[in-house]
Amino acid sequence: MHFKYNIHFNFMKHSKKFMLFSIIVTLLGVVFLFTEGLNRGVDFKAGTTLDINAGKTIEKAKSEEIITTAGLSHGIITPGGERVSIRFDKVLNEAEVAKVKAGFIDAYGKDVSLEENTVDTSLAQELAQKAIIAVLVASVFICIYVAIRFEWRFAISAIVSLFHDAFFTISIFSIFHLEVNLTFVAAILTIVGYSINDTIVIFDRIRENMRFAKVKNYDDLTHLVDASVSQTLTRSINTVVTVFVGALLLFLLGGESIRHFSLAMMVGLLCGAYSSIFIAAPLWAMMKKSSLQKPRKAAVAKP
Numbered sequence: 495m496h497f498k499y500n501i502h503f504n505f506m507k508h509s510k511k512f513m514l515f516s517i518i519v520t521l522l523g524v525v526f527l528f529t530e531g532l533n534r535g536v537d538f539k540a541g542t543t544l545d546i547n548a549g550k551t552i553e554k555a556k557s558e559e560i561i562t563t564a565g566l567s568h569g570i571i572t573p574g575g576e577r578v579s580i581r582f583d584k585v586l587n588e589a590e591v592a593k594v595k596a597g598f599i600d601a602y603g604k605d606v607s608l609e610e611n612t613v614d615t616s617l618a619q620e621l622a623q624k625a626i627i628a629v630l631v632a633s634v635f636i637c638i639y640v641a642i643r644f645e646w647r648f649a650i651s652a653i654v655s656l657f658h659d660a661f662f663t664i665s666i667f668s669i670f671h672l673e674v675n676l677t678f679v680a681a682i683l684t685i686v687g688y689s690i691n692d693t694i695v696i697f698d699r700i701r702e703n704m705r706f707a708k709v710k711n712y713d714d715l716t717h718l719v720d721a722s723v724s725q726t727l728t729r730s731i732n733t734v735v736t737v738f739v740g741a742l743l744l745f746l747l748g749g750e751s752i753r754h755f756s757l758a759m760m761v762g763l764l765c766g767a768y769s770s771i772f773i774a775a776p777l778w779a780m781m782k783k784s785s786l787q788k789p790r791k792a793a794v795a796k797p
Contacts, residue, residue, distance in 0.1 A: 505723050506716035509776035516658060516773060523665025532668055535581070535675030537613065538625075542586040544594060545579050545609040548602035552578045560597035566590060570673075585612055625679040629660060632683060636690050640697070647781045648697050652690060655774035659689045662769075663762045667754075677755040685762030688737065692730055692770040699726050700775065712783050719779045723771055734767045 546552070554573045557580065561571075570581040580594070591610055598606045633656050641649035660682050667674055699722040709715050738760060745756035 505720050505771060506776055506779060509772060509779075512768075512772035513776070516662075516769075519665060520658070520661060523661060523668060526665065526668040530668055530671065532664070532674045533671045535673045535678075537675040539583070540585055540614055541612075542582045542584070542591075543579060543611040544582075544586075544591065545577065545611070546595075546598055547577050547607045548598060549576055549605040550602055551575055552598075552602065554578075556601055557598075560594065560601060564590065564593035564597055566594070585614060586610075625676070628679065629682055629686070632686055633657065633660075636686070640690075640694065643694075644697055644701060647778050648701075650781065651774045651778040652693050652697070654777060655693055655769040656686050656689055658769045658773055659685055659762055659765045662765045663758055666761050667758070672757070673754055675754070677752060678758050681755045681758035681762060684759060685766055688733075688763060689766030689770060692733070692766055693774045695729060696723055696726050696770055696775055697778070699723075700778070709786065711786060712779075715779050715782060715786065719775050723775055727771075730767055730770065734763050738763050 552573060552575075554571055557571050557573070557578050561580065566582065566586070567584075572579040572581075586594075591608070595606065595608045598608070633653060636656065637649045637653045640652045663682060663685060664674075666672075667678070700719060703718050703722050707714070707718050709718060741756045741759040741763065745753055745760065748756060
């Protein structure tokens with residue numbers, strides 16, 4: 495089913511207010527990142543994860559008791575019925591893993607199975623570096639693609655919008671001290687894809703309208719941008735709502751392992767739709783303004 499919305503809003507008139515809001519959130523995110531940092535999961539710091547299957551329901555309180563009895567500091571426990579995932583901020587040795595397994599065997603019987611996953615310091619640093627490189631490389635290639643298909647002003651606007659979306663989502667996770675792991679990186683890359691898709695749809699409509707419009711001054715340009723955004727707004731809302739509902743259902747009904755991925759997706763989707771309309775399009779218009787004000791060179795008559 496396709497829903498059509500008849501929404502007309504003066505986007506350019508209020509663009510500076512939205513940009514100011516984005517700048518404030520960005521600065522707040524910078525403060526939290528420097529003071530609090532990110533709550534890195536075991537994927538990005540040294541540690542051990544134990545996935546235990548007991549064949550019967552495992553209680554979280556009992557798991558905590560077993561860990562304490564084994565003489566280990568309390569790890570992050572994620573219960574899931576007959577399975578439980580326990581994360582430790584340090585690398586466990588064989589004796590410590592054996593103590594934990596023995597504790598679960600005593601509590602739940604001999605059918606207990608244990609899977610151990612360990613990330614050492616060097617691997618954690620390598621994963622973190624590769625995650626950053628992946629986001630940067632994706633952004634650079636997107637910028638090149640937009641520059642070739644459109645023009646350099648569109649490319650700059652798109653890349654600013656993408657970094658805004660990625661950093662906004664990272665800031666939310668830093669402010670609320672939510673765990674960041676490899677699934678979070680996957681969410682960021684997915685967000686970048688959806689955001690650039692929304693942005694290109696708007697840019698394509700702006701470019702198409704520019705071919706037939708007689709833009710003589712900045713007022714004409716603002717009217718063109720407002721019209722272009724309004725013409726693509728139905729498509730943007732329908733796309734975001736459809737994907738957002740899917741991410742919301744994953745967040746509510748999915749397992750604990752994908753909860754943060756779903757949350758990052760929801761935040762990023764909303765932010766991507768917002769930035770395409772209120773950041774990318776107005777920023778392009780502001781840069782395009784300078785070219786409208788340039789006086790044309792007088793034609794030189796041939797002798």
